[in-house]
Amino acid sequence: MRHRSLLIITTAVTAGALTLSACGSRDDSSGGSDGGGTTTVTIGLDAPLTGDLSALGQGIKNSVDLAIKTANKNKEVPGVTFKLEALDDVAQAATGQQNATKLVGDTSVIGVVGPLNSDVGQSMQKVFDDANVVLVSPANTNPELTQGKDWQSGKKVRSFKTYFRTATTDAIQGPYAAQYMYNEKKLKKVYVIDDKKTYGAGLAATFSDEFTKLGGQVVGTDHINPDDKDFSAVASKVAQAKPDFVYYGGEYPAGAPLSSQIKNAGAKVPTIGGDALFSAEYIKLAKQNSEGDLASSVGAPLETLDTAKKFIADYEAAGYKDAYEAYGGYSYDSAWAIIQAVKAVVEKNDGKLPENDDARKQITEAMQTVSFDGVSGKVGFDEFGDTTNKQLSLYEVKGGKHVPVKSGVFGG
Structure with a gap:
């Protein structure tokens, strides 16, 4: 991450x-x-x-x-x-x-x-x-x-x-998720939120760039303080914007309650994020409201x-x-x-x-x-010190577990 x-x-x-x-x-x-x-x-x-x-x-x-x-x-x-x-x-x-x-x-x-x-x-x-x-x-x-x-x-x-x-890197992780949501999930409107940190902001930016390039619409953007626990104000704005889903650039300690509060505010839409949401702790924190949420992660499922x-x-x-x-x-x-x-x-x-x-x-x-x-x-x-393994995977929370739904190499 x-x-x-x-x-x-x-x-x-x-x-x-x-x-x-x-x-x-x-x-x-x-x-x-x-x-x-x-x-x-x-x-x-x-x-x-x-x-x-x-x-x-x-x-x-x-x-x-x-x-x-x-x-x-x-x-x-x-x-x-x-x-x-x-x-x-x-x-x-x-x-x-x-x-x-x-x-x-x-x-x-x-x-x-x-x-x-x-x-x-x-x-x-x-x-x-x-x-x-x-x-x-x-x-x-x-x-x-x-x-x-x-x-x-x-x-x-x-x-x-x-x-x-x-x-x-996020240069392919964000776009990989954007292609999946637009081309395979057929979802066209997204509300993008990040935690303003190096990882979260960068990941959200690469996702947004690819999603709009594909023809998708960003219906709203916002930033949160990852140390907060009350995201009701942002959740209300998301509900009013009526997106098909939410993209969150950040980590699971804030991402899980954010997703849960968005659903509680009336926006019954999935939240997707990067590898920092791919943790069993995310599901523990969001509980039933984690169902249907997605996370991308580096590599293929180890199993x-x-x-x-x-x-x-x-x-x-x-x-x-x-x-x-x-x-x-x-x-x-x-x-x-x-x-x-x-x-x-x-x-x-x-x-x-x-x-x-x-x-x-x-x-x-x-x-x-x-x-x-x-x-x-x-x-x-490679010459930059980056891994030569460009494999990525997407996971969806189903039945209280992260289940792999797609794995492959980003096609650009």
Whole structure:
């Protein structure tokens, strides 16, 4: 979504262990979690682990944790043991930036997974880029983060060489939903609302542009404060405008009560939004009023992918109390991409990671060419750091669950 680890290197001085020169602190007593004298590499995580979006954040955290445990069990990088350090950004840009500054201040930090929110990602990008620390988000979807502020005019510029993402962008997510609502649902009038944040406003704009291009009519627009809970004034305006449906650019903590209050105001029409509405929490909050609402999300439904079957089974077996949610597969793949980049650098340097800044530089360079069959499908990155996987899906709430109704690649 919009708008979502840190590698801390310590060295164990034992024969046969992978050696690091000057990149990180020494810990002669550690020897890694397996007791075999390996180098310990910490993959950190930045996500909202508390607060309204914690369901998504915990799903991200657990999925990264599972990737790390899998890598250690399979000895994916000989001589290296990975561990997790999770940081909570509370879905706040200022907190995310503080976390980023803290991480790069440690010379042993050479990679980061996260964050969830696009506005948080924006606040972190320059910090990591200045330090040459790779950042892979499983959830940021605002196009500007990879393609620059003028991306809509066709002038795409990559501003941050260290930033990558495994989630596809709102440049296709919004239009994909617009085509479905206009061409397949045959709905021609929409009321568009957003939360004025980087993710929500950007997503609503790409939806509106495509919907009107197709011939649809935007009968009203509005903005809300996502921290509010009473949306009765906006709901009344929606009811008076008589749209066929509502499009909301924002996240589920506000989107669910907004949809519910719109229906209670007399507008018995569906609300559709982006991947930040694709959560079981949305249904819990809106209850019966969530029926018929829709959400787009990145990728194909994990349950339909052969590549995701092991992830789903292993996640269940691990006993995590929170669901992997919308970004579980992409979080696993983000962590695995960093692991593969570390592996490539180690192999390139005869079993060693180079010193300090050179290690960070080589990890970033290796990330650009990482390619593997991941949980979410084929994982790789284009010249902007965007995922090469452009698959999208739409889900409708039916019988209290999000049911996939369409999946494919946006046709432009």
